[in-house]
Amino acid sequence: MQSHKFFALGFIILICGACQDQVVFTKYQSFSEAWSSTDTLNFNFEAPDTIHPHHMFFSTRLNENFEFNNLYLIASISFPNGKRITDTLEYQMAHPDGSLMGSGFGSVKESKLWYKSDVIFIEPGEYQVKVRQAMRRNGEIVAIDALKGVLDFGLHLERAIRVKN
DSSP: OHHHHHHHHHHHHHHHHHHHHTEEEEEEEEOSSEEETTOOEEEEEEOSOSSSOEEEEEEEEEOTTOOOSEEEEEEEEEOTTSOEEEEEEEEEOBOTTSOBOSBOSTTOEEEEEEEEEEEOOOSOSEEEEEEEEOOOOTTOOSOOSEEETEEEEEEEEEEOOOOOO
16 A cells, blocks of 8 residues: 555656646746836747747736736737737636635635747747736726736746647
8 A cells, every 4th residue: 555655656746747847938027016007027038949839828926905807918929030929818817706716825826827829939039028917997998007916927838748649
């Protein structure tokens, strides 16, 4: 029975290690009080390779001061040749009862949000992802000056795993 526990523990460590091997870039930016509507977050990285597909995620750490159900972002990715793609994104961050989604204990919740999947960085060189929050109150045109409750926001890039049939 004891050997089964060691086998299970070893298997879990192996799986976790394999997942970490797929991570090629991670960077977070922290906020002391709030994410200002004028703060544009910049994430610069070199193309990991020009052959394999990668998934791009945003990561958030929110606390109970985040008072919305959704998170609206404007994100752009700039390529080494100067081309840029801009997206307006919406992510559901809370359940209908108002409790935050994500993992973690207590009042802080972490979420991993899909940004782009199966991206092949065909051009070698530096890429840049810029992100800004685009939150507004219902019925208002003016953006919220300071989005409270966002502790950290990050970009996470990992190599896509292909399952062979």
